[in-house]
Amino acid sequence: MKTIVIIGGGLCGLALGCALRRRGVPVTLHEAGDYPRHKVCGEFLAGCHPSLLRQLAIEPALATARRNDRCQWYHRERPVLNTALPKPVPSLSRFRLDAALAVRFQELGGELRTGSRIRGRSMQSPGYVDCSGRRPNPGSPWVGVKIHLRGIRLGADLEMHLGSHGYTGLCYVEDGCVNLCGLFHRDTLPARTTSRVDYFAALLRANGLSLTAARVAECETDPASFRAVAGLDYRLKPSRGAMPASPEQSGSTPRLGDASGLTPPFTGNGMTLALESAARAVPWLAAWAATPNADWARTCREVARGERRGAGFRLLRARIMQSWLLNPRGQWTLATASRLRLLPFRLIYGMLH
Ligand SMILES: Cc1cc2nc3c(=O)[nH]c(=O)nc-3n(C[C@H](O)[C@H](O)[C@H](O)COP(=O)(O)OP(=O)(O)OC[C@H]3O[C@@H](n4cnc5c(N)ncnc54)[C@H](O)[C@@H]3O)c2cc1C
DSSP states (O other): OOOEEEEOOSHHHHHHHHHHHHTTOOEEEEESSOSSOOOSOOOBOTTOOHHHHHHTTOGGGGTTOEEEEEEEEEETTEEEEEEEEEEEEEEOOHHHHHHHHHHHHHHTTOEEEETOOOOGGGGGSTTEEEOOOOOOOTTOOEEEEEEEEESOOOSSSEEEEEETTEEEEEEEOGGGOEEEEEEEEGGGOOOOOSSHHHHHHHHHHHTTOHHHHHHHHHSEEEEEEEEEEEEEOOOSSOOTTSSOOOTTTOTTSOBOGGGTOOOOGGGSOHHHHHHHHHHHHHHHHHHHHHSTTOOHHHHHHHHHHHHHHHHHHHHHHHHHHHHHHTSHHHHHHHHHHHHTTOOOHHHHHHHHO
């Protein structure tokens, strides 16, 4: 069998590695960083069915996840919706999840090389798969931030707060810890502050979320968990590399997970999309590894075709919805519809997951 080389050991790369190892395919995975490590993520695995975890052979990594089943939405600090989620949502910190997946991958016989960043032309060699995450667009104004909190009580398992220039979510993860993660316009970023907690609180206040800022300021925070990323591109007409490529444009390296397309964070569906992306590619990559003289260019086209069919429309729907959530008129319409009990929450949830 030929070896599959995976670039990027986030959720997608590690899950792909586990599933290929389960089929006996030799896999080497290069991860630029190390484990465990915090990551900007809402840590809310919405839309993830247990059968997907079984298919990828990664259920043990989620054994300690918390199951969240209620959510509450706020518009400028006023509650507008409190409802049960259609299905309980597993929630686990990326600090714990990615490290558990890395252990699982090695248990299954995968070769993991941490601190190894793959660059340039070697990415285009046959057998190389790009799971290296999102492509930053320096022109995009959206910034993601996260921090872990303790000793804070939530109105529901997941609280979503719509602010003036962004939104933030708070959700329980493992061991009573709460993850606070948000997407904000860079114009609202505060000037330098003395601590990361003050920074987050100032950012929330700048977005009209003073009550949430006061709650954050009062509770215990884990400064080491603070992370921020810039250049997140969620426009309807995104830059190249931000939506699944057509099979003709896909080139000689299959792109999976965020490397193939970026979904707005409010859906809490990016991780599931990354896992689905890995699951769709497994049969093609395993067949290439097992077949002498197999055509790599055809494998790349088939993987790209699967990405477009499997994720293209869902990404587009989520981006349309996100443009509403980030626009004051759109926010007001959604909040009013919800207060009048006219918001078809389950239908929208179903369309996005
Ligand atoms: C603000 C925000 C909130 C979010 N909230 C949620 C949520 O609540 N629920 C949800 O499901 N999703 C959420 N997401 C999305 C989710 O985090 C991503 O969809 C998911 O992490 C994608 O996984 P991935 O493996 O494709 O990429 P990543 O997890 O980004 O992994 C990519 C890996 O590749 C490595 N790498 C990069 N370049 C190289 C290289 N050249 N060589 C070697 N290694 C390399 C990186 O170090 C990284 O470990 C959120 C995203 C943001 C920005």
